[in-house]
Amino acid sequence: MHEAAPVAFITGATSGIGLACAHCFAQAGWALVLTGRRQERLDALQATLEKSAPIYTAQLDVSDPHSVANVVADLPERFQHVHTLINNAGLALGKGPAQSAELEDWYRMIDTNIKGLVTVTRHLLPKLIAAGPGSTVINLGSIAAHTPYPGGHVYGATKAFVEQFSYNLRCDVGPQGVRVTDLAPGMTASEFTLVRMKGDSSIANSYYEGAQPLQPEDIAEQALHVASLPPHVNITRLEVMPLCQQWSAPTILRD
Numbered sequence: 508m509h510e511a512a513p514v515a516f517i518t519g520a521t522s523g524i525g526l527a528c529a530h531c532f533a534q535a536g537w538a539l540v541l542t543g544r545r546q547e548r549l550d551a552l553q554a555t556l557e558k559s560a561p562i563y564t565a566q567l568d569v570s571d572p573h574s575v576a577n578v579v580a581d582l583p584e585r586f587q588h589v590h591t592l593i594n595n596a597g598l599a600l601g602k603g604p605a606q607s608a609e610l611e612d613w614y615r616m617i618d619t620n621i622k623g624l625v626t627v628t629r630h631l632l633p634k635l636i637a638a639g640p641g642s643t644v645i646n647l648g649s650i651a652a653h654t655p656y657p658g659g660h661v662y663g664a665t666k667a668f669v670e671q672f673s674y675n676l677r678c679d680v681g682p683q684g685v686r687v688t689d690l691a692p693g694m695t696a697s698e699f700t701l702v703r704m705k706g707d708s709s710i711a712n713s714y715y716e717g718a719q720p721l722q723p724e725d726i727a728e729q730a731l732h733v734a735s736l737p738p739h740v741n742i743t744r745l746e747v748m749p750l751c752q753q754w755s756a757p758t759i760l761r762d
């Protein structure tokens with residue numbers, strides 16, 4: 508590992524789990540590359556966190572391969588030695604049935620959750636391998652990778668991709684000292700549902716009503732734990748659910 512504070516590169520650091528990871532890793536003394544599309548939020552984060560940690564922010568839409576290449580190529584010297592990548596940027600769009608879904612929504616989920624994640628990963632792999640034993644890729648999966656539900660269609664499928672990609676990636680880079688983790692949360696209170704419901708805050712708020720969902724900080728603490736373990740320890744998949752969330756028995760359709 509680089510002798511100065513290790514560097515974590517976080518996608519989707521402007522909200523929810525990514526934002527909580529930024530705070531959690533900064534408090535733990537990491538240097539951070541924080542990315543997302545909303546520049547004003549990156550500016551606010553920089554102002555808040557640079558008092559406690561070295562921070563570099565870059566506007567980044569992970570679904571734009573040129574932008575990913577440029578951001579990685581332009582990393583300042585201090586932030587070149589990326590030790591941990593948190594592939595967090597992601598979204599769900601819509602919860603209606605597949606037969607009434609917008610194809611554009613499906614394409615955006617695939618472009619962000621799959622294409623974006625693999626693009627960022629591919630560009631950073633040489634740096635992660637160079638960082639040496641203990642470097643880590645943490646991919647934000649989901650319980651939706653394993654739990655089919657009505658309206659889950661493409662979103663759940665993108666998270667199943669994330670899980671299998673994580674395992675296959677580990678086969679290749681594990682021997683180079685790079686650990687890979689599929690960090691799979693259940694219901695977590697963030698802007699996730701607001702985005703999924705396209706800004707309808709009444710639906711988003713009612714989703715969390717009367718429940719005690721995970722907080723983004725709960726997941727950020729797990730990410731920090733995963734990245735801070737001794738180099739020979741690789742948590743391959745870490746599923747975390749709030750106690751209020753239950754699995755459903757398979758539904759039987761009857762006449």
Ligand code: NDP
Nearest residue numbers: 519521522523524543544545568569596597695697698699
């Ligand atoms: P939020 O909506 O609160 O945060 C999503 C983050 O992703 C934002 O910072 C957003 O930033 C960023 N983002 C979205 N699209 C892009 C893009 N094209 N390029 C770059 N950044 C992008 O949701 P969560 O924090 O809850 O979600 C984080 C991850 O956790 C996602 O991968 C999600 O699938 C996963 N997850 C969430 C669960 C939940 O219940 N909340 C449960 C299981 C998994 P900006 O708009 O500024 O680009």
Ligand code: 8X3
Nearest residue numbers: 649650651692693694
């Ligand atoms: C989001 C979790 O259960 O809302 O990844 O699909 S769920």
